[in-house]
Amino acid sequence: MEIKGIDVSAWQKKIDWKKVAAYGMGFTIIRITEAGNVIDPYFEANYKGCTENKIPVGVYRYSYAMNIAEIQSEARKIVSILNGRKIQYPVFLDLEYNSQRRLGAESIHKMAEAFREIIVAAGYEFGIYCNLDWYNTVICSHLKKYDFWIARYPTNDKGILVERLRPDFGIGWQYSSKAVIPGISGKVDRNVFYKDYSKTEPKKEETTVDKLKEFTDLGDYYAGETTGTPYLEKKSAAYLDDFQKNTGYNNYTKFARDVNSWGQPGCQGQPWCAVYQFWKLVKVFGLAKALQIMGGGFYNCRNVTRHAQTKGTWKKTPKKGALIIFRNGAHIGSVRKFDTTYVYTNEGNTSSASGVIANGGSCRNKKYKLTSRDIDGYVWIDYGTGTDQKSTETAKTLSKTPKWVGKVTATELNVRSWAGKENPTIKKWPLLKKGNLVDVCDTIKAADKSSWYYIRIAGKYYGFVSATYIKKQ
Known part of the structure; x- marks a missing residue:
């Protein structure tokens, strides 16, 4: 299986992504930050253009870091820019900076691991981009267990794939830096990947x-x-x-x-x-x-x-x-x-x-x-049971600003720590009585799709109650 794609940055300036999509594009890897650890001026436009035209997206960072603290800063910047946005392909760490090379394989290893930890902790795939020489002479064996995207193209690059230069390792190959495709003025990097991240299905059950x-x-x-x-x-x-x-x-x-x-x-x-x-x-x-x-x-x-x-x-x-x-x-x-x-x-x-x-x-x-x-x-905790509800339960930041006053209609009403009868009550104020008044701040659905209110009690305690038993005053 081969998927052809491109990687782009501010060098390509404004891109007509509709034309790129019509030409046929399996993926795009977008530069997210540049020198100075600032956002690439065309990143947002490129991300929007790809998503609107259903082109799977990954991002890359050309690293200038010279120590662990600096590479951690680069990684955190990426995470802050993505801010939970979905990308189908990895965050690639671009290793090709000459000054970085002089640090040696051990330092490069430690820095790459520090970068990876932040990216993976944020929920994104991680990969490394480098050229063939870097892979053979700078990258240590410990790093080679990760996904590598390898750059290798002829000196007389004409924008076409030269089969004899294809590396026999890695998940992807950047085979040209001078390709021409509709929708992009000037030259663009051309790639072929062997791993389709966009088709990777999540595990049905975590072990x-x-x-x-x-x-x-x-x-x-x-x-x-x-x-x-x-x-x-x-x-x-x-x-x-x-x-x-x-x-x-x-x-x-x-x-x-x-x-x-x-x-x-x-x-x-x-x-x-x-x-x-x-x-x-x-x-x-x-x-x-x-x-x-x-x-x-x-x-x-x-x-x-x-x-x-x-x-x-x-x-x-x-x-x-x-x-x-x-x-x-x-x-x-x-x-x-x-x-x-x-x-x-x-x-x-x-x-x-x-x-x-x-x-x-x-x-x-x-x-x-x-x-x-x-x-x-x-x-003791059972790590082998329970569904992963992160995507639905922590996605919404609940408002703590009261919207209206509600009155309890049930004889007694449990105040729970989250929406749903299966959740424990809060410790500060676990029970409300009929006629009690509360501030209703937000609404949320429980796992069974029933409606629950996020309420404030006595001006300072917050919890969840079934919407069935609250009447607007």
Whole structure:
């Protein structure tokens, strides 16, 4: 199977994508950022033109980074520009900068891995673009397990495919930089791919190993396991997505911000060890199952313990991926692995110091003796069941602005942590009585398609109630 496509940037200027599509185009890889880590001035027009004309899209970044911090900045810029938008093909890291080459294979390896982690954590495919010489002399064997798009064309490039130059590896080949096609004035790069990313079907069921690995990898990423740069809490709401900027001890984090946006109490400005674990579970399982695992009081470690005891998931022995509770509910982490002597953890709002640090300000990987008296117990998690509801449950940022006042018509009405009767009640105000007044802020559908209101109670508590039992005043 061969799919022919092009890659474009501001060099092609304005493109008539309707003509390109009519000519026949299997894919387009668009440059997303340029030197200075700024957006390519034609990226938005090119992305719009491709999507409107049903041409599958990927993006690439010509990297100028000279260290891990710089390449992480490049990756985060890409993620911020895409902002959750769908692309069918990967984000390609373009490695061809001569100054970068002098860093050596080991540094290139570490930088590429740091870039990849950010891209994959954001939900995008990852690939590497380079020429044949880079692949043979600079790229180490560890990186060659990833998808490579190889550039190789003749010195006397006439815009056509020269079969004798075809590489016998990689998922794609850039065979010309001087092709001519309708809709583009001047020359354009021409490619053939052997892997059709746009036809890749999602797995119908994630395996236990996949979900457990995703959860563990996510924790390792924020603990800086491979980069040496852990996520640090902030002194204010600025730079919440940056790992190092605006650091302080006021308990501001991206995790609390995101949890708030999902209609849950993210508790910004308060200790965040439990919110961090909840955030990871939502990313892996979706909001509904994360609430089922930790309960409606997920932001409080003691509530998590009580919920697990009620559900029968509270255990005295560790398990990979389990939550671990310390010091009578003073702190929480998750289990990365364990052996006969130690349990190895991933924690938020801790530090690199040994022992339980319940308000340390960063994400870290740590270890404790299994016999430590600081360990209360474990919340076991089944990573082999449950549907992935991330796409539907976290896609909508709920409004907290009251739209109208509603009156409860049922004798008693449960206030739940998410839309649906299967979800736990909130801890702050779990029950409403007939005649109670609430502020209705938003509307959402539950899994069974029933309508639920996102409400505010007493001016400060938020939760979900069935729309059937609320009458507009």
